[in-house]
Amino acid sequence: MTDAAPAPSSWRFPRAFWTANAVELCERAAYYGTFIALRTYLLRVVGLDDVQAGWLAGLFGALIYLFPFFTGAASDRIGFRASLILAFLLLAVGYGSLGVFHTLGPVSVGLLLIVLGGAFVKPVITGTAARSSNEANRARAFSIFYMMVNIGSFTGKTIVAPIRIEMGVHHVPFFSAAAAAVALVIVLLFYFPTEDGEARPRSVGETLRGMVTVMGNARFFALILITAGFWAIQGQLYASMPDYVIRMAGETYKPEWYANVNPLVVVLCVVAVTQLVRAWPPARSMAVAMALIPLSSLAMAMSAWIHRPLALFGLEVHPITAMMVVGIAIQGFAECFLSPKYLEFASKQAPPGREGLYLGFAHMNTFFAWLFGFVFAGYLLKAYCPDPASLPPDAQAAHAAWLAGQGAMPAQYAHAHYVWYAFAIVGAISFAAMMIFAALTARADARRGVRAEG
Missing domain, CATH: 1.20.1250.20 (MFS general substrate transporter like domains)
Incomplete structure (x- = not known):
């Protein structure tokens, strides 16, 4: 009904x-x-x-x-x-x-x-x-x-x-x-x-049995973990980016608004990208997404090498703002390549006849991505971009003076951009793993006589 x-x-x-x-x-x-x-x-x-x-x-x-x-x-x-x-x-x-x-x-x-x-x-x-x-x-x-x-x-x-x-x-x-x-x-x-x-x-029991079955399939579980690397970087919009911006630029900056660049880019680009990749093998489209995602982290790190405001459209823009927007835009563009083809590619990793069961759990990658991404970000921020409240009083005063443009950057923040280097490495590892996974599964399918389109 x-x-x-x-x-x-x-x-x-x-x-x-x-x-x-x-x-x-x-x-x-x-x-x-x-x-x-x-x-x-x-x-x-x-x-x-x-x-x-x-x-x-x-x-x-x-x-x-x-x-x-x-x-x-x-x-x-x-x-x-x-x-x-x-x-x-x-x-x-x-x-x-x-x-x-x-x-x-x-x-x-x-x-x-x-x-x-x-x-x-x-x-x-x-x-x-x-x-x-x-x-x-x-x-x-x-x-x-x-x-x-x-x-x-x-x-x-x-x-x-x-x-x-x-x-x-x-x-x-x-x-x-x-x-x-x-x-x-x-x-x-x-x-x-x-x-x-x-x-x-x-029933809940049926759900649990299905989850155990899917997570016990090494091939499908590997795909979930590999693509979790992509979403772990996307998740930094909520995990590390807000506190990073506030600590490196100041309280009045709006990381909440920077994060809106992601859905804006998706809305503007997804139709065109979906049309572009409609005839591509799923693995090719996903490879583009996985190659782009570490570049987004590198773009965010680049603000460390820009030492004065940027002039854009007649306005002075903080380097943190400019490079965050660039990096987030790259993330949104990468998502346009991944999302249209992920479920199609995932369905090819499921045992024949069980595609429906497996696709029901395909988005478990976000579960692992959010858990890993937030926890890893916590350790990175503590090491390279600490909470000012955790610093000694003199370092807190130096940090406040630096944000006000009245002093030098405290030593505790000299390597804050290493946070983004670390996630660029996560993205690079995920890209390499995706390429290896696609090659190995295509070879295995060929040996079994399965037509591998992904």
């Missing part, structure tokens, strides 16, 4: 579809608004150090991608409307608790509530899009969904920058709580989907 699927080639969808997309925009604004400030919040408000903040933020980001495998089964059982009501209740309370409580225990509980709430949202929204469309217009339905994701992400990060600067990072979660509360009201008033009583919900 579907929610009155519209006629072919129509952009008309039932109310449940549009309501679901409206609350998706709110949820993404809430999530990205807090996520990009989370490490800074954990440092300044909760009192963690760089390494501790990296571990906690990494676990948070990783679990956000793990839990939907299980909450998807639960949402089928309790119904989509009840799932979204529960989700936004959890999100509103979770984000609100981060604003009210500032010690590790309550903050950890709040983050767990956000993970649980967020894990219900994606399967319900994507499920609503599927039920509200048919084969003729499903691509349009999901294009609207992804547009809402990007608009929400862009909006959330844009709004929280002035909140952090003018009011303090401890106020950022209140914005996210408000966005979640607005979504809850919308669901209560307008979201009445037709539930699919004919579908048999997948």
Whole structure:
């Protein structure tokens, strides 16, 4: 049963579809608004150090991608409307608790509530899009969904920058709580989907068995780990970039806005790039993406070699700002080559006849990427770009004077750009591993008589 699927080639969808997309925009604004400030919040408000903040933020980001495998089964059982009501209740309370409580225990509980709430949202929204469309217009339905994701992400990060600067990072979660509360009201008033009583919900046990099967396949698991290197670098938009910019340029700079360059480039380039690579073997398109991603880190590191503001369009631009934007733009362009072909390539690594099961877990690469990327970033920042609050008073004063243009760079920050060199190495290793993987799997397929198109 579907929610009155519209006629072919129509952009008309039932109310449940549009309501679901409206609350998706709110949820993404809430999530990205807090996520990009989370490490800074954990440092300044909760009192963690760089390494501790990296571990906690990494676990948070990783679990956000793990839990939907299980909450998807639960949402089928309790119904989509009840799932979204529960989700936004959890999100509103979770984000609100981060604003009210500032010690590790309550903050950890709040983050767990956000993970649980967020894990219900994606399967319900994507499920609503599927039920509200048919084969003729499903691509349009999901294009609207992804547009809402990007608009929400862009909006959330844009709004929280002035909140952090003018009011303090401890106020950022209140914005996210408000966005979640607005979504809850919308669901209560307008979201009445037709539930699919004919579908048999997948059990948690089935989900676990499927995950064990997929992760136990060395070939498929290797692909997940290799591509995790790509996403670990992308994840630095939230892991290391915000604190790096604030420590190296100053409190009034807006890394939240720099991060918006990524979805902007994707929106501007993805159609053209998808058209370009439509006839390419998947491995070639992915190789371009994996080759570009270490270059993005090298571009970010280049600000260390520029010692004065750059003149761009009649404006003076800080070297950190300029090279961050360049590096982030390269990341977005690289994503345009990876995303259209990843699932196609992943399907070729699955055993024949089991492609559906394996593709269901193909995005586990983000789980590993977020966990590794945040933890690694924590150790790198502590070593090369430390939190000024962790320095002796004289070094703190020297750092403040340097940012104000009244002194030399403190020795503790002389090698801050090594953070990006380290991630460039991660990207280079991932690229080399991708090339070796593609060659070995193509050779193995040829020996078995399988036509290897990837």
